[in-house]
Amino acid sequence: MKTSEPIAGVLAGLPVSAVILAVLAMLALAFAAQWYRIERARRGEGGTWRPRLVDLAIGAVANFFDTLGVGSFAPTTAAFRLLRRVPDEQIPGTLNAGHALPTVAQALIFIAVVDVEPLTLVSMIAAAVAGAWIGVGFVARAPRRTIQVAMGAALLVAAGLFLSAVLGLTPGGGEARGLSGGALAFAVAANFVLGALMMLGVGLYAPCLILVSLLGMSPLVAFPIMMGSCAFLMPVGGSRFVASGRYSLPAALGLTLGGLPAVLVAAYLVKSLPLDGLRMLVIAVVVYTGAGMLWSARRG
Numbered sequence: 001m002k003t004s005e006p007i008a009g010v011l012a013g014l015p016v017s018a019v020i021l022a023v024l025a026m027l028a029l030a031f032a033a034q035w036y037r038i039e040r041a042r043r044g045e046g047g048t049w050r051p052r053l054v055d056l057a058i059g060a061v062a063n064f065f066d067t068l069g070v071g072s073f074a075p076t077t078a079a080f081r082l083l084r085r086v087p088d089e090q091i092p093g094t095l096n097a098g099h100a101l102p103t104v105a106q107a108l109i110f111i112a113v114v115d116v117e118p119l120t121l122v123s124m125i126a127a128a129v130a131g132a133w134i135g136v137g138f139v140a141r142a143p144r145r146t147i148q149v150a151m152g153a154a155l156l157v158a159a160g161l162f163l164s165a166v167l168g169l170t171p172g173g174g175e176a177r178g179l180s181g182g183a184l185a186f187a188v189a190a191n192f193v194l195g196a197l198m199m200l201g202v203g204l205y206a207p208c209l210i211l212v213s214l215l216g217m218s219p220l221v222a223f224p225i226m227m228g229s230c231a232f233l234m235p236v237g238g239s240r241f242v243a244s245g246r247y248s249l250p251a252a253l254g255l256t257l258g259g260l261p262a263v264l265v266a267a268y269l270v271k272s273l274p275l276d277g278l279r280m281l282v283i284a285v286v287v288y289t290g291a292g293m294l295w296s297a298r299r300g
Contacts, residue, residue, distance in 0.1 A: 016118035016121070016122065017111055017112065017116075017118070017121075020111055020121070020122070020125075020228065021108055021111055021112060024104060024107060024108060024111075024228070024231055024232065025104075025108070027104075027232065027235050027236075028100075028101060028104040028231075028235060030235070031100060031101070031235035031238065031239055032101065034239050034242070035097070035238075035239070035242050038242050038243060039242070039249060042245075048250055049249050049250060049253065050250055050253075051250045051251065051253045051254030051257065051258075052250065052254060054083065054085070054254075055085070055250060055251050055253070055254020055255065055258065056254045056257055056258035057258060058075075058076055058079045058080075058254065058255065058258065059076075059098065059099075059102070059254050059255035059256065059257065059258030059259040059262070060258035060259060060261070060262040061075070061262070062075050062076045062079075062099070062255070062259065063099065063102040063103075063106075063255075063258070063259030063260075063262045063263050063266075064262040064263070064265065064266045065266070066099075066102070066103070066106065066205070066259075066263075067106050067262075067263050067266035067267050068266055069205060069209065069222075069223065070205075071203040071205045071206060072095075072099050072102075072103075072203065072259075073095050073099070073198075073201055073202065073203035074155065074158070074203060076095055076098075076099070076255065077091055077095065077151075077155075077201055078288065080094070080251070081292060085248075085251055086248045086251050087144075087248075088144060088147060088148050088151075088296065089142075089143075089144040089147050089246065090246055090247050090248050091147075091151070091201050092139050092147065092151070092199055092200055092201040092241070092247075093139075093238075093241030093242075093244070093246045093247030093248075093252075094241075094247045094248045094251050094252045094255070095201050095255075096136075096198065096199065096201075096234050096237045096238040096241055096247075097234075097238035097239075097241050097242050097247050097252040098238075098247075098251060098252030098253070098254070098255030098256050098259075099234060099255055099256075099259060100231075100234035100235045100238045100256070101235075101256050101259070101260060102255070102256065102259030102260050102262070102263050103227065103230045103231045103234055104231040104234075104235070105260055105263045105264070106227045106231065106263055106267070107224070107227040107228045107230070107231030107232075108231075109263075109267045110223045110224045110227050110228075111224045111227070111228055114220055114221065114223055114224045115177060116177055116178065116221050116224050116225065117177050117178020117179070118178075119178065119180075119184070120177075120178035120179045120184060120187070120217075120225070121178075121224060121225060121228060123184065123187075123188050124187055124188055124191045124225050124229060125191075125225070125228045125229050125232050126188075127188040127189070127191040127192040127195065128191045128192065128194060128195030128198070128204065128229035128230070128232065128233045129195060129229075129232045129233045129236055130192055130195065131191070131192040131193060131194065131195025131196035131197075131198075131233070132195040132196065132198055132199055132233035132234075132236055132237040133233075133236055133237070133240075134196055135195065135196030135197070135198070135199035135200065135237070136199040136236075136237040136240045136241065137240070138199070139199045139200055139241075145297050147200070148294070148296050148297035149294065149297045150200050151200050151201050151202065151290070152290045152291065152292075152294035152297065153290070153294070154197055154200055154202040154290075155202060155287075155290030156287065156290040156291070156294075158202055158203065158206060158207065158290075159283050159287045159290065161206055161207055161210055163283050164210070175218055176215075176216050176217045176218065176221075177217065177218065177221055178217070178221075179215055179217065183215050183216075186215070187211060187212070187215055190207075190211050191204075191208065191211070191225075191229060194207050194208060194211075194229070195229065195233050198230065198233060198234070198237065199237050204226055204229060204230055205226050205230075208222055208225060208226035208229065209222040209226065212225060
């Protein structure tokens with residue numbers, strides 16, 4: 001192969017999953033480099049960048065269970081509010097920037113090991129990224145009270161969806177590895193909305209799992225779709241939050257540094273955990289956090 005051969009030509013000869021993994025790795029490196037470059041330029045503005053031990057602990061616990069499909073946004077939001085660690089208006093940006101690289105690690109693992117029909121995987125990921133790109137523009141400029149109301153309402157809806165999945169009120173899914181026609185169009189549109197909601201700090205995992213199950217796909221297929229969607233959209237959205245400065249740098253760094261090793265532990269050392277009780281706890285946390293957001297907005 002000539003050294004002058006375009007990268008696109010090299011990627012064209014690879015399987016779709018390999019191309020996705022390569023692009024995802026490059027996106028993660030670009031995000032990390034941009035994050036470092038922006039914050040290095042801001043160093044003269046004062047303030048600390050060092051994460052606290054509690055930030056590392058939150059990142060480790062949240063991403064450990066995130067790898068198992070429980071989700072990281074709701075528990076992290078609850079921890080931030082309980083500890084008064086991050087102002088409400090900075091929570092969406094901190095979540096998307098801080099959890100971005102651990103989520104990329106999850107996606108690299110699951111896309112490599114779980115077989116998904118390429119068109120379904122690529123189109124749903126692209127839709128989520130497009131939704132995130134549009135949604136982050138709104139969230140980065142929205143007033144504190146607007147973010148509180150939007151996050152509170154969306155968290156309560158997410159809790160209802162999560163509960164319906166845990167109780168078996170939604171279909172358990174089928175055996176399909178992909179979609180076509182109207183079903184694919186519906187899935188793409190739905191993932192676009194879920195990508196936009198991610199920028200409000202509302203996790204994509206539970207709604208995406210329910211979505212693919214309703215459409216007759218195997219629940220296992222949800223893992224590369226939902227993790228791939230988040231892994232692509234979070235660096236995109238996170239980079240815009242970093243550029244706007246509407247996030248907490250120490251807390252976000254703690255989520256990243258604590259989360260990356262936790263992902264590897266969960267993916268390679270943990271084979272089976274009794275997660276039903278944990279999911280019910282997460283639902284309770286989501287309801288509490290959503291109600292707290294709405295109450296804060298009302299008081300404000």
